[in-house]
Amino acid sequence: MQGEADMQSFENRNAVITGAGSGVGAALAAALDAEGANLMLLDRDEAGIAHVAEALGGRPMTATVDVTDTTAVRRAADTAFEAWGNVHLLCSNAGIMPPVLPLWELAEADLAQLLNVNVAAFHNVVRAFVPRLRAQQDRAHVVVTASEAAFESRAFVTAYHASKHAVLALAEGLAQELRFEDTTVRVSVLCPSAINTHLMDDHDASRQGSSGQRLAAVYQKSLERGLGPEAVAQCVVEGVKAGRYYLLPHPEVAELPQRRADAVREDTYPEMPEGLARLITPQP
Numbered sequence: 001m002q003g004e005a006d007m008q009s010f011e012n013r014n015a016v017i018t019g020a021g022s023g024v025g026a027a028l029a030a031a032l033d034a035e036g037a038n039l040m041l042l043d044r045d046e047a048g049i050a051h052v053a054e055a056l057g058g059r060p061m062t063a064t065v066d067v068t069d070t071t072a073v074r075r076a077a078d079t080a081f082e083a084w085g086n087v088h089l090l091c092s093n094a095g096i097m098p099p100v101l102p103l104w105e106l107a108e109a110d111l112a113q114l115l116n117v118n119v120a121a122f123h124n125v126v127r128a129f130v131p132r133l134r135a136q137q138d139r140a141h142v143v144v145t146a147s148e149a150a151f152e153s154r155a156f157v158t159a160y161h162a163s164k165h166a167v168l169a170l171a172e173g174l175a176q177e178l179r180f181e182d183t184t185v186r187v188s189v190l191c192p193s194a195i196n197t198h199l200m201d202d203h204d205a206s207r208q209g210s211s212g213q214r215l216a217a218v219y220q221k222s223l224e225r226g227l228g229p230e231a232v233a234q235c236v237v238e239g240v241k242a243g244r245y246y247l248l249p250h251p252e253v254a255e256l257p258q259r260r261a262d263a264v265r266e267d268t269y270p271e272m273p274e275g276l277a278r279l280i281t282p283q284p
Contacts, residue, residue: 007088007139008241011036014084016076018067018125019094021048024145024195027229028091029053029060031237037089040080042067067094067121070128077128086136089240092125093145093190100216103158111159118163122170130174130185139184141240143247144171148193151256155272156215175245188239192232193250196224214280 007013015032019025021043029039029052039060043049046064053060063079065072080087098106098114122144133140149161150168168189175187232249239247248254262268271277 007141009035010089010237012038013088014038014040014080014086015089015091016040016042016080016087016129017091017093018042018065018121019145020052021045022052024190024192024229024232025091025093026052027233028093028236029056031230031233032089033059035237038084040076040083042076043094067092067124068116070124073121073124074128077132080129081132086138087129087133087140088138089141089143090125090129090133091143091145091236092122093143094121095145095147097157098159100156100213102156106159114159114163115166118160119166119170122167126170126174130178133185134178134181134183139186141186141188142174143188143190143236143240145190146171148191148250148253148256150189150191151253152260153270186243186245188236188245188247190232190236190247190249191253192227192235192248193253194225195227195229195232195249214282215276 010032013036015037017025017028017032017039020029020041022045025041025043026048029041033039033056039056041049041052041060041062042065044064044066049062049064053062061079061083063076065076067073094117096114096117098110126142130142133142144167146167147164149157149164153161153165168191171187171189178185178187227249235247235249246254263270
């Protein structure tokens with residue numbers, strides 16, 4: 001069900017995007033720039049956001065920010081509000097993928113980094129920006145990037161899926177809180193399936209077990225065949241204009257919650273999908 005629309009146009013609206021140096025974040029920057037928005041691009045990859053800004057004619061503001069650094073995120077919020085006076089669209093998009101391993105082999109440091117980037121960083125962004133979004137007179141919209149992983153669990157990428165479950169829960173709770181407090185700030189959650197990005201390019205195969213290596217290879221091929229980031233960005237632009245909460249570039253993702261509900265109702269023991277299990281099982 002669609003909600004009350006926030007904005008029918010991004011012309012001269014102010015947008016902040018985290019994780020803007022590549023992938024979906026860079027595509028969001030291009031799509032919003034084409035819509036006439038003023039942009040502030042945040043990423044820990046200084047060269048990445050510089051390249052994105054240059055491709056857009058140097059119009060966006062940029063700041064090298066690690067979203068796990070509370071002080072840096074607050075400083076970026078200060079800069080945005082000092083420059084513009086208000087922010088209309090906030091896209092919390094930064095995210096990482098951990099090594100593909102059984103949960104008992106995942107290092108404590110890898111889990112901590114995953115939760116810091118994928119979960120705690122969203123909280124940093126909310127704390128830095130949302131109080132000011134609530135206080136401003138103009139309406140605002142927060143978009144957080146989750147994943148289809150928010151609706152299911154998967155062996156060997158267990159922690160990643162858990163982090164996206166957490167992001168979905170945080171986004172849903174934030175949406176309820178903002179509505180209950182009768183604010184003019186709305187929330188959307190982006191839950192794509194495979195996107196043709198470099199999410200897994202930095203993975204060290206030597207750190208992954210044999211099953212993890214095979215699954216990582218399957219995922220890499222899936223990403224290469226995935227939807228282009230530009231299509232995902234367009235889904236966000238259209239979804240925000242329509243006031244939608246769930247932004248689903250892959251419509252089939254909407255079927256996943258029902259599958260889980262059926263499994264709960266029938267008390268089905270969790271199993272990896274048969275087709276995927278077959279792909280990563282060693283062949284004789």
